[in-house]
Amino acid sequence: MDFRGGRTPQERALRHVAALSRGAAVDPALRITLNFHPDRLVGGLPILEVLARDGAYVSQFVTGTSNGGLTAHPGGDRWRWESRIFGAAYDAEPAHERPVYGGLNFRRQLVGAAPRFGSSHFRLTGAALRRATFCYPDSAAEPSAFGVAAGMSLIELAEADEQDALDDYIEAQVHGPVDLARDTEALVLDASYRGTAVEAAARRLPCPVEWHPGYRLPVEELRRHPDFRGPEFVALGARIAEDGLLDPRIIGDAARSGRHELQDLKRVWHCLARFGAPQGAGTAAGGHTPGVSTPSA
Structure with a gap:
């Protein structure tokens, strides 16, 4: 996408962030991933059915749902963060014009760049890099370091930082439709x-x-980490576990049952993501783990 003319909000946003970016070009072999929970509901319908119907992945401004904070509305925190980062490019635009959020998988993790937001992910094509902007840390932290594919120093910044494994990601914002x-x-x-x-x-x-x-994640291991998100979420995880184990399907079943607060289950997921990750995931118990190529079907 050529964003130099600034005719569309996407072009204006990309041009604004490019002016704030410095550094070498991103390795074109890297990929952006969109982490999400594939068994959740959107408007009462399974999310994958909605995606099959619409053929596109859209932002929380459109869906009204999120695996993070729910502030995507005029005047809300997400609206304010986007206004600052993108130079007000989207302030007067309809919801469907806004970018979708993911992460740059610079560690080549088989679970995607930002498993904090879901156990599964879409891996985007290399072409998506050219219409993406990036920041570190997460936009919720009101960062001052930004990048575009043509040049950025965020990977070096992230590698030099000490973050909990669930926060160890470079946020990506993909501008324009994700078909x-x-x-x-x-x-x-x-x-x-x-x-x-x-x-x-x-x-x-x-x-x-x-x-x-x-x-x-075995419940026995879950109980060793009451201080990570709180003992109440350890207790909830133990209650919903099956045969002494937690996995994403079990948490998803609990989410659709209507018997538990979704924000509470989100914290149970954080415990599973942090302490029950497979080898090759950056959230595996030791923290950073070398990346492994994603297995094919």
Whole structure:
């Protein structure tokens, strides 16, 4: 996308961030991933059914849902952060014009760049890099370091920083529509969804389906970490566990049951993501773990 003319809000946003960016070009072999929970509901419908129907991945300004904070409305925190980062490019624009959020998978993690936001992810094509902006840390922290594919120093900044593994990501904002048929290389699912309705729905999407080994956390291990998100979330995780184990499918079933607060289950997911990650995930117990290529279907 040529954003020098600044005719569209996307072009204006990219031009604004490019002016704030310094450093070397991003390795074109790196990929942006969009982490999410593939078994959640959007407007009462399974999210993968909505994605199959619409053929596009859209922002929380459109869906009204998020695996992070729910502040995507005029005057809300997300609106204010975007206004600052993108030079007010989207302030007067409709919701569908706004960017979608993911992470730059510079560590080449098989679970995606930002598993804090979900066990599964869409891996975007290399072309998406050219219409993305980046920041470190997360935009919620009101960062001052930004980048575009043509030049940035965020990878060096992130590698030199000491963050909890769930916060160890470079945020990406992809400007312009994310068409699942055109812009995604694959949907990478957690192994807990094999043979489930999630897999069946995923097969109806216009992109390949791949798998990573999956998150699994024994309750015995969960109970060793009451200080991570709080003892009440350890207790909730233990209650919903099956045969002494937690995995993403189990948390998703609990989320759809209507018997638990979604924000509470989000914290249970954080415990699973932090302490039950597969080898090759940056959230594996030791913190940073060397990346492994994503296995094919």
